Amino acid sequence: MQLSEQEIQRRKEREELMKLGIDPYPAALFEVNVSARDIKENYERRKTDYKSVSIAGRLMSRRIMGSASFAEIQDSTGRIQIYLRRDDLCPGDDKSLYNDIFKKRLDIGDIIGIQGYVFTTQMGEISIHVQELTLLSKSLHPLPIVKETEDEKGQKKTYDAFSDPEQRYRQRYLDLIVNPKVKETFKMRTQLINTLRDFFNSKGYLEVETPILQPIHGGAAARPFETHHNTLNMKLYLRIANELYLKRLIVGGFDGVYEFAKDFRNEGMSRFHNPEFTQVELYVAYKDYFWMMDFMEEAVEKVALSLHGDTKVKVGENTIEFQRPWKRFTMFEAIEHFTGIDISKMDEEQLKKVCKDLKVDIDDSMGKGKLIDEIFGEKCEPHLIQPTFIMDYPVEMSPLTKKHRSEEGLVERFEVICNGKEIMNAYSELNDPIDQRERFEEQLELAKRGDEEAMALDEDFLRALEYGMPPTSGVGIGIDRLAMIMTNSNSIQDVLFFPQMRPEKKPVVASESDYVEVGVRKELIPILQKLGFNSIKQLKEANVNKLFNDVCGMRKKLKLDIQNPTKEEVESWLE
RNA sequence: GAUCGCUUAGCUCAGCUGGUAGAGCAAUUGACUUUUAAUCAAUAGGUCCAGGGUUCGAAUCCCUGAGCGAUCACCA
Numbered sequence: 001m002q003l004s005e006q007e008i009q010r011r012k013e014r015e016e017l018m019k020l021g022i023d024p025y026p027a028a029l030f031e032v033n034v035s036a037r038d039i040k041e042n043y044e045r046r047k048t049d050y051k052s053v054s055i056a057g058r059l060m061s062r063r064i065m066g067s068a069s070f071a072e073i074q075d076s077t078g079r080i081q082i083y084l085r086r087d088d089l090c091p092g093d094d095k096s097l098y099n100d101i102f103k104k105r106l107d108i109g110d111i112i113g114i115q116g117y118v119f120t121t122q123m124g125e126i127s128i129h130v131q132e133l134t135l136l137s138k139s140l141h142p143l144p145i146v147k148e149t150e151d152e153k154g155q156k157k158t159y160d161a162f163s164d165p166e167q168r169y170r171q172r173y174l175d176l177i178v179n180p181k182v183k184e185t186f187k188m189r190t191q192l193i194n195t196l197r198d199f200f201n202s203k204g205y206l207e208v209e210t211p212i213l214q215p216i217h218g219g220a221a222a223r224p225f226e227t228h229h230n231t232l233n234m235k236l237y238l239r240i241a242n243e244l245y246l247k248r249l250i251v252g253g254f255d256g257v258y259e260f261a262k263d264f265r266n267e268g269m270s271r272f273h274n275p276e277f278t279q280v281e282l283y284v285a286y287k288d289y290f291w292m293m294d295f296m297e298e299a300v301e302k303v304a305l306s307l308h309g310d311t312k313v314k315v316g317e318n319t320i321e322f323q324r325p326w327k328r329f330t331m332f333e334a335i336e337h338f339t340g341i342d343i344s345k346m347d348e349e350q351l352k353k354v355c356k357d358l359k360v361d362i363d364d365s366m367g368k369g370k371l372i373d374e375i376f377g378e379k380c381e382p383h384l385i386q387p388t389f390i391m392d393y394p395v396e397m398s399p400l401t402k403k404h405r406s407e408e409g410l411v412e413r414f415e416v417i418c419n420g421k422e423i424m425n426a427y428s429e430l431n432d433p434i435d436q437r438e439r440f441e442e443q444l445e446l447a448k449r450g451d452e453e454a455m456a457l458d459e460d461f462l463r464a465l466e467y468g469m470p471p472t473s474g475v476g477i478g479i480d481r482l483a484m485i486m487t488n489s490n491s492i493q494d495v496l497f498f499p500q501m502r503p504e505k506k507p508v509v510a511s512e513s514d515y516v517e518v519g520v521r522k523e524l525i526p527i528l529q530k531l532g533f534n535s536i537k538q539l540k541e542a543n544v545n546k547l548f549n550d551v552c553g554m555r556k557k558l559k560l561d562i563q564n565p566t567k568e569e570v571e572s573w574l575e
Numbered sequence: 576g577a578u579c580g581c582u583u584a585g586c587u588c589a590g591c592u593g594g595u596a597g598a599g600c601a602a603u604u605g606a607c608u609u610u611u612a613a614u615c616a617a618u619a620g621g622u623c624c625a626g627g628g629u630u631c632g633a634a635u636c637c638c639u640g641a642g643c644g645a646u647c648a649c650c651a
Contacts, residue, residue, distance in 0.1 A: 004585055006602055062611090068608040085608065109602075121609050143584050143599055146611040159612060160587040160600060166649060222650065241651095267650045268576085277651065355590065361648085447577055453650080500643080575640050 003154065010140045013105040018213075021099065024138035030056050030113040037077035043118050043126050050118035053128060056136060058177065059110045061147075063351065065104060070127070078180065079109050081127040082114060088131060104132065111140030118155065131210075146178045160233045182494075185323040188307050189483045189495055193260060195306040196477070198281060199299050205256030205282065210245035212238060214264065218461065219243030219400070221453040222265040224276075238264035243474065244461045246283045247429060251464045251470050258282035260479070271491040272421060275500050278479040287473040289412045295326040295390055296416065296475060298425060300387065300482070307486050315419055315488050319383050326416075328389040331376055338380045343372065369396030381407070384417040399455055401427040402471075423482050426475035433465035519572050524565060 003011070015026045023226065034053045045052050057073035057080075072079045086098040116131040144162040158562070161179075162168065168175040168182075175182050197207065215234065217224040219241030225565040227236050242261045248255045260280045284292070304311050306323040311323035329337065332344040341354055351371040355362045360378045362371060372394050380390075392404060394415040401411035412428035430436050440457040447454035483495040493499035515525045547569045 004602095006585055063610055063613050064607090065610070066607045067612075068610090070610050070613080081611085083609070087608090121607065121611095123611065125609090125611075127609085142585050142601065145612095146586090147600075147613055150591070158610090162586075164586095164643085220651080263651085267651070268648090270648095270650090271645095273650065279651070281627080425651080481651070 004142075006142045010107060010138070012491065013107070014138050014253070015139065017105055017135070019102070020096075020101075022135060024135055026134070026136065030054075030136055030292060032056050032075075032113075032136060034073050034075070035077040036080040039118055039128070040078070040126055047118075047245055047471040048160070052115070053118060054115045055128065056111065058139075059106060059108055059112055060143075061145075062108065067098070069102070073114070074177070082116070082130050082372065083119075083121070083127050084133070085486075088129070088366050089133060101135070105143070106135065107139060107386050109141070109143040111137040111139070136411055141247075142175060142252070144178055146413075165493070166501070167495055170458070170501060172497050176316070183188055185487045185489060185494060189479075192483055192486055193280075193479065194417045195303045196299060197260070199302055200256070200258050200282060202289050202312055203256065205258050205284065206254055208246070208249060208254075208257045208259050210239075210242045210249075210259060210261075212264075214239050216456050216458045218455055218458050220263075220265075221455065223267055223452050225264050225266045235428045240265050241279075242281055243476070244283055245372060246471060246474070247416055247472065248461065248464045250283050250285050251467055251469045255286070256282070257475065269500065271493070274480070274483065274492050276497055277492070280479060281474065281476045281478045283429070283472055283474040284473050285470040288471065289391070289414055289473050290424055293328070293391075293414060293471040296477075297326055297387075299477075300416075300438070303482070303486060307398040313486060313488075315485050316490070318419065320386060320419060320485065322387060326387045326389060329392075330392045331372065331390055332392070334380045334388075334390055335375055337373070337382060339375070357457045367396050369394030373397055379430060381417055381422070383418045385419055387416055387423075389414045389416055389419040396442075399443055400430055400436075402432075419485050422478070423480055424475060426473065429469070429472040429474050431469040431471060433466060435460055435467055437462055485515065518568075521565070521569075 012567050014024050034055050034056070034329070036057065039050060039053065055075060057071070057075035058406070059071055060074045060079060061072045062426065063070045069084045071084065073082055084098065086095055089102070090096070091097045112135050113134040114128060114130045114321060116128045116130040119125050119129050132273075141414055145160060145163050147159040149157050149159070152413040162174065168179070171248070172182075201207070213229070213236045214228070215236060217239060217240050219239075219244070222240040224237040224240050228234070229236050239261070240263055242259055242427050246257050258280055260278060262276050262278055264276050265273075266275065269272065269414060284295075287295075301311055301322050301324055307313075311321060313320050313322065315476060332342070336342050336344075339354075339358060341358075343351060343354060346354065348368045352362065353372055354360075355375060358379060360374050362374055366374065376390070384390075391414040392407060392410045392414075392476050393401070393410055393415075395401075395403060395411050398411045398413050401413045404410040406413050414423035414424075414573070415422050424479065430439070437457075440455065440462070442456040447456075480495055481493050483489070484492060487495060489495050501559060516522060548567050
């Protein structure tokens with residue numbers, strides 16, 4: 001691999017430190033008794049408490065002025081300025097710790113530990129006067145340097161921002177180091193999950209774990225990932241939902257169960273979709289979907305308050321108000337509201353005409369339910385910014401949902417739409433085993449017609465229902481999407497530490513022995529690599545005269561103290 | 576999958592109608608004892624994404640491909 005000049009430099013510094021008897025990666029613990037945030041928040045009020053501090057972090061900037069220097073270190077709570085003076089750091093005659101170690105062999109990105117006392121500079125910045133300095137980890141890879149200034153109005157201006165999305169997601173650790181806001185986003189995501197978990201626990205619902213590897217994938221309409229178990233010699237699927245397992249637990253006698261579940265769907269990727277995503281599914285016995293609406297309003301309102309101290313959350317251009325109660329529409333009402341058309345009594349032919357009039361794309365395979373869903377998705381969903389319950393879906397779309405208590409052809413299902421996207425999906429769960437079997441069979445028909453997302457029939461699940469499941473309401477909350485809204489993130493990739501990416505394309509590079517094999521002297525290999533001959537095939541195709549000239553020229557340029565090859569030698573490589 | 580855009584130094588980006596590759600930061604060497612994107616002087620650093628074409632001459636124009644992004648379509 002070709003190293004950049006700066007990487008070579010840092011490797012050299014590592015060696016030199018070792019020769020000076022300084023371990024660049026010491027084994028011993030480093031005692032930390034304070035954090036950057038702690039100092040900044042409390043020093044002014046309790047100055048005497050900060051006369052002897054010990055803190056560790058990453059060196060993020062340096063301003064060297066002869067025998068004194070300012071630098072910044074960053075720990076998990078933020079940055080703080082440190083001040084180093086040669087004669088304080090090196091009280092004796094030996095000034096090498098400052099002159100040679102700090103100034104020459106430490107770099108931005110290195111992790112250091114310091115001991116000293118807190119003071120305020122003439123410019124008014126709380127800083128640490130360093131009395132002892134310990135290298136804790138040498139960094140060999142230069143860090144992107146992001147700088148920030150603040151004008152009189154407190155407006156922040158960022159220079160050389162590390163903003164390339166590909167690099168940020170592939171090397172999230174770098175993103176976290178140099179973009180402090182990223183850390184905040186992920187802390188909020190965790191707090192969101194904790195808030196929901198605490199709320200569910202406070203009601204006595206049990207957090208459970210169910211299989212991720214499932215012989216039959218069920219609970220949602222989606223294409224699964226397949227895998228294979230060797231000992232059982234059988235096909236397994238990565239779960240697309242955990243619904244059918246959680247309902248089995250309700251059959252088993254729990255009143256409420258929930259699971260924060262990673263689910264996997266083998267479908268397209270976009271700023272709203274990642275192949276693996278998180279949803280929490282919750283099932284509560286003896287409840288219906290009206291109860292669940294109230295419960296969800298309360299849950300999400302709690303999340304907003306916990307994260308923002310307010311029920312209002314700014315998302316892009318909009319301010320979203322999560323305060324209860326939220327608007328409630330039946331699907332028919334929503335469609336009438338946005339299009340002015342009452343479709344509640346229409347048959348399939350009439351619906352098709354409506355779609356045509358509204359310029360909603362349809363195809364012949366679509367039944368009544370699908371047509372209604374298309375109209376809703378096209379004409380209503382994007383306009384629903386404030387959290388809104390959409391209730392009572394067509395039965396065709398919801399094979400696991402109980403039929404509506406009074407409306408023919410509908411089911412007791414709601415979704416919550418917020419910021420133009422679905423964030424929640426809930427039902428009064430279907431618990432009539434005969435009805436459930438018929439619905440599964442309808443799905444099988446769809447599958448025969450080529451619907452790859454149709455649900456499979458799960459005999460054991462049906463057997464469980466036949467023993468009797470109490471009336472139950474269940475919900476699935478899209479954690480990633482809720483996190484996007486709560487953290488004002490434009491893309492799902494911004495709320496996942498490691499979003500799925502295409503594999504990094506690495507050029508195929510010939511190994512040292514490949515070069516040696518065709519007769520290249522070891523010391524000449526870097527020259528060939530520098531010239532761009534990264535594979536033997538490339539080398540074989542080269543022109544002898546040009547190659548000979550280039551190699552000698554590059555040797556001179558790199559100022560390598562080695563013997564140039566002869567023309568005959570170069571010729572021999574290409575044979 | 577479709578359309579549009581981007582790819583130049585370690586990082587952020589200039590580079591006009593085609594004529595010897597540029598800046599700031601980072602790096603190296605030096606000056607400087609409280610700086611705030613520290614400053615000053617000097618040095619080094621490039622397969623201009625890859626391949627082909629047009630041309631006396633291509634980072635620049637054309638074609639093909641790759642990666643990435645944005646928008647749209649399907650899915651949570």
